[in-house]
Amino acid sequence: xxxxxxxxLVPSENIGKVSSKGVEATLxxxxxxxxxxxxxxxxxxxxxxxxxxxDEAPGVLPYQRQTGNPLNTYLLYRAIGIYRTQEEIxxxxxxxxxxxxxxxxxxxxxxxxxxxxxxxRSQYGNIPLITYGAMLNFGYGDFDLSAVFAGQAKVxxxxxxxxxxxxxxxxxxxxxxxxxxxxxxxxxxVDTRASSSINGGLYNNTFWLDNASFLRxxxxxxxxxxxxxxxxxxxxxxxxxxxxxxxxxxxTKVKDYDPEGNSGSGQFYPQQKIINxxxxxxx
Amino acid sequence: xxxxxxxxxxCLLATSxxxxxxxxxxxxxxxxxxxxxxILLSDSLVFEAYVVNRYIGARLQDKEGDGTDPxxxxxxxxxxxxxxxxxxxxxxxxNTWLIQKGQLAPENVGMAGTIWPRSYRxxxxxxxxxxxxxxxxxxxxxxxxxxxxxxxxxxxxxxxxIRNYGGVxxxxxxxxxxxxxxxxxxxxxxxxxxxxxxYTVAQLDQAAALLPATNGxxxxxxxxxxxxxxxxxxxxLLYGASPLYNTNTWAAAADAAQAVIxxxxxxxxxxxxxxxxxxxxxNPEIIFARLYTRNANHTxxxxxxxxxxxxxxxxxxxxxxLVDDYAMAATGKPITDPTSGYSAANPYxxxxxxxxxxxxxxxxxxxxxxVETFTPGGKDSKDGTDNWNTSKTxxxxxKFMNDAYPLQNPWGNAGFQPWIYMRYAEVxxxxxxxANEAYGPDVVPAGATLSARAALNLVRARTGVxxxxxxxxxxxxxLRDAVRYERRVExxxxxxxxxxxxxxxxxxxxxxxxxxxxxxxxVGNTFTYTTKVALDGRSFLKKHYWLPIPRAEILxxxxxxxxxxxx
Numbered sequence: 001x002x003x004x005x006x007x008x009l010v011p012s013e014n015i016g017k018v019s020s021k022g023v024e025a026t027l028x029x030x031x032x033x034x035x036x037x038x039x040x041x042x043x044x045x046x047x048x049x050x051x052x053x054x055d056e057a058p059g060v061l062p063y064q065r066q067t068g069n070p071l072n073t074y075l076l077y078r079a080i081g082i083y084r085t086q087e088e089i090x091x092x093x094x095x096x097x098x099x100x101x102x103x104x105x106x107x108x109x110x111x112x113x114x115x116x117x118x119x120x121r122s123q124y125g126n127i128p129l130i131t132y133g134a135m136l137n138f139g140y141g142d143f144d145l146s147a148v149f150a151g152q153a154k155v156x157x158x159x160x161x162x163x164x165x166x167x168x169x170x171x172x173x174x175x176x177x178x179x180x181x182x183x184x185x186x187x188x189x190v191d192t193r194a195s196s197s198i199n200g201g202l203y204n205n206t207f208w209l210d211n212a213s214f215l216r217x218x219x220x221x222x223x224x225x226x227x228x229x230x231x232x233x234x235x236x237x238x239x240x241x242x243x244x245x246x247x248x249x250x251x252t253k254v255k256d257y258d259p260e261g262n263s264g265s266g267q268f269y270p271q272q273k274i275i276n277x278x279x280x281x282x283x
Numbered sequence: 284x285x286x287x288x289x290x291x292x293x294c295l296l297a298t299s300x301x302x303x304x305x306x307x308x309x310x311x312x313x314x315x316x317x318x319x320x321x322i323l324l325s326d327s328l329v330f331e332a333y334v335v336n337r338y339i340g341a342r343l344q345d346k347e348g349d350g351t352d353p354x355x356x357x358x359x360x361x362x363x364x365x366x367x368x369x370x371x372x373x374x375x376x377x378n379t380w381l382i383q384k385g386q387l388a389p390e391n392v393g394m395a396g397t398i399w400p401r402s403y404r405x406x407x408x409x410x411x412x413x414x415x416x417x418x419x420x421x422x423x424x425x426x427x428x429x430x431x432x433x434x435x436x437x438x439x440x441x442x443x444x445i446r447n448y449g450g451v452x453x454x455x456x457x458x459x460x461x462x463x464x465x466x467x468x469x470x471x472x473x474x475x476x477x478x479x480x481x482y483t484v485a486q487l488d489q490a491a492a493l494l495p496a497t498n499g500x501x502x503x504x505x506x507x508x509x510x511x512x513x514x515x516x517x518x519x520l521l522y523g524a525s526p527l528y529n530t531n532t533w534a535a536a537a538d539a540a541q542a543v544i545x546x547x548x549x550x551x552x553x554x555x556x557x558x559x560x561x562x563x564x565x566n567p568e569i570i571f572a573r574l575y576t577r578n579a580n581h582t583x584x585x586x587x588x589x590x591x592x593x594x595x596x597x598x599x600x601x602x603x604x605l606v607d608d609y610a611m612a613a614t615g616k617p618i619t620d621p622t623s624g625y626s627a628a629n630p631y632x633x634x635x636x637x638x639x640x641x642x643x644x645x646x647x648x649x650x651x652x653x654v655e656t657f658t659p660g661g662k663d664s665k666d667g668t669d670n671w672n673t674s675k676t677x678x679x680x681x682k683f684m685n686d687a688y689p690l691q692n693p694w695g696n697a698g699f700q701p702w703i704y705m706r707y708a709e710v711x712x713x714x715x716x717x718a719n720e721a722y723g724p725d726v727v728p729a730g731a732t733l734s735a736r737a738a739l740n741l742v743r744a745r746t747g748v749x750x751x752x753x754x755x756x757x758x759x760x761x762l763r764d765a766v767r768y769e770r771r772v773e774x775x776x777x778x779x780x781x782x783x784x785x786x787x788x789x790x791x792x793x794x795x796x797x798x799x800x801x802x803x804x805x806v807g808n809t810f811t812y813t814t815k816v817a818l819d820g821r822s823f824l825k826k827h828y829w830l831p832i833p834r835a836e837i838l839x840x841x842x843x844x845x846x847x848x849x850x
Binding site for chain 1: 341342343344345347348376378380381384385386388389390391400401403404461466819820822824834835837838839840841842843850
């Protein structure tokens with residue numbers, strides 16, 4: 001048994017084997033018609049990794065193995081709802097101490113109890129199978145407009161915020177939590193600590209696994225370049241007025257955090273939304 | 284031209300030779316921070332240092348091995364073993380709450396998850412030394428001591444495994460290498476509980492025959508002695524006679540305890556209950572302990588467990604469940620008895636003296652001021668400073684604390700108390716329990732010098748404790764209760780309660796009670812006391828009489844290792 005936070009008994013070996021297969025495509029188009037010009041290009045990558053060998057214990061259940069699955073998938077209990085009443089708890093397999101407001105876990109192997117054998121490997125990990133982007137630009141006379149979109153799909157991210165008596169709740173959980181006065185809440189009851197709750201860290205489950213697909217406008221810029229006739233009047237060599245924005249909007253199902261983050265406790269700094277207005281002048 | 288070619292060729296040759304020699308030596312780099320096996324087995328000093336280090340195990344989890352690597356059991360870590368019993372709860376969880384709440388499962392073993400892997404790792408290391416002992420150049424008497432010592436350490440590991448998991452896999456003297464067949468069925472076949480205890484007891488008999496009687500210049504304090512081996516044997520046989528085990532007789536357990544008493548080597552420390560725990564040298568009560576020193580310390584207990592008003596972190600918090608079990612000093616009666624003299628309005632007056640040495644309560648004098656857990660305004664309550672550290676139960680731990688150590692900013696200047704694995708009071712209580720069950724309260728068995736009742740009263744008569752003696756005419760079942768009381772109080776926080784409530788099979792009662800604390804409201808100069816639940820959802824299921832073997836171990840065995848029932 002290897003010590004915690006120190007060298008393993010047996011030296012690490014590079015014995016894992018992963019194959020990745022996929023396609024990559026880029027398509028671009030530019031056109032100019034008099035004062036009007038435009039262009040567009042897009043890229044698309046589909047890459048699926050497959051773990052061919054990883055040093056797993058021989059007794060790991062087939063549906064829990066990493067081997068044969070993509071990298072970074074999660075082993076999770078399947079959350080299939082929230083207990084609303086004691087009768088519901090009594091008639092389904094449940095954990096010791098389950099109470100109304102707790103997540104219902106699927107008895108995947110149908111043995112009448114919730115055990116580690118009910119954990120199932122997730123379809124996707126937090127490495128996207130699909131990443132894509134698009135760059136658009138338009139020009140009309142002295143005006144130019146460009147935009148960069150980026151996105152990912154077929155990807156999951158597990159985020160259980162470290163919440164509890166220390167606070168630190170996402171508002172969607174705090175506002176929609178099950179409580180004796182909000183028995184229809186869409187989130188489980190809150191606990192002293194999420195990481196040691198049967199709705200959280202003790203039984204990591206699909207409730208906290210989000211579809212981290214997104215499409216994000218990474219950058220957009222609108223500019224106006226002053227024509228030469230006006231420049232000489234102002235004794236300038238060049239001048240350009242612009243307004244640009246980063247991360248102006250994101251289309252995603254993730255509600256509470258940045259879908260580009262990859263920390264399971266949600267502890268990452270989100271990408272900022274930045275809007276600049278500026279002038280570039282040279283004399 | 285020719286010369287140039289020659290030089291080129293020489294260079295090429297040199298390069299390729301270098302390359303080849305490099306390549307050949309690459310996997311043979313000698314680590315400079317480790318001894319090779321042949322040095323270990325050829326240098327008796329290195330070998331002995333290796334043996335002594337087997338009292339310590341590998342750190343396997345976060346939140347353990349604070350200061351130095353763990354020994355046997357849990358000892359002085361931030362969260363103590365007491366915090367998975369009805370003695371205390373740990374303020375900051377640290378993987379103890381799931382056990383208190385009955386959610387212990389093979390994949391959620393929490394703080395209790397290290398005993399299986401650490402013990403088996405240690406057993407392998409001991410076996411390696413045992414197998415190499417014969418070829419070591421060393422004086423014959425010392426070789427025998429080392430052999431006994433290694434057998435003792437291995438037996439202590441098995442005892443830890445047995446009392447937590449039941450029947451264990453007995454490894455014999457085998458040392459497995461990576462090249463061996465690690466799926467061999469014999470590696471995963473658990474012996475019965477009886478076979479496991481019999482093997483370990485036989486090992487301890489051998490160790491006792493080999494080990495020196497006392498520590499001295501050739502056998503430093505802290506190393507196992509004959510008395511340690513016999514005391515461990517007595518503990519194991521006491522467990523074996525208990526209802527949960529039922530593998531040997533109470534008479535055998537009494538005999539084994541008598542063997543330690545009969546050494547006439549140990550006695551009850553009479554310098555005060557509280558002074559016993561910091562006292563290492565010349566303490567006649569210690570049979571086997573782990574010693575600590577500067578730069579090889581354990582958790583800084585005073586800050587880790589101290590009240591928030593003192594700058595402490597309120598770690599292991601005694602429960603009301605324990606507080607209520609301290610009897611009244613004058614009458615010796617439980618507080619539930621109307622004639623005990625207990626007053627609910629003054630609950631901390633007149634209790635068993637060990638209460639005051641073990642628990643910090645509202646009004647207790649501590650380090651130059653008074654503990655204030657009352658509200659509103661108490662400095663050690665939620666109204667005090669750093670109130671995230673305040674006690675959930677209204678109590679703080681006092682036992683083991685050394686007032687000579689700094690509480691604030693103690694780094695490097697505290698954490699040296701010995702962790703006592705076995706002391707004479709335990710042996711007397713083991714004897715009292717076993718002799719009472721085998722012979723009744725007042726019989727002095729053949730070859731012994733004490734009756735069960737007399738042994739129990741020796742513990743109660745400690746200077747500074749002086750609890751009323753259990754009177755003659757006490758029935759067997761009354762003495763059973765008295766022994767249970769004495770273990771609860773005398774041995775609190777010393778890693779006995781967890782095993783006692785299991786082996787007596789009362790855990791389904793004691794561990795299903797709410798984890799209670801106290802709310803103390805102050806109005807004028809009057810306190811009112813209201814019991815509260817300090818940790819929600821305390822629960823114990825039948826399967827929790829034994830720990831689950833960690834799931835990773837079961838999977839590594841291709842599911843051949845049999846899990847404990849109902850997990």
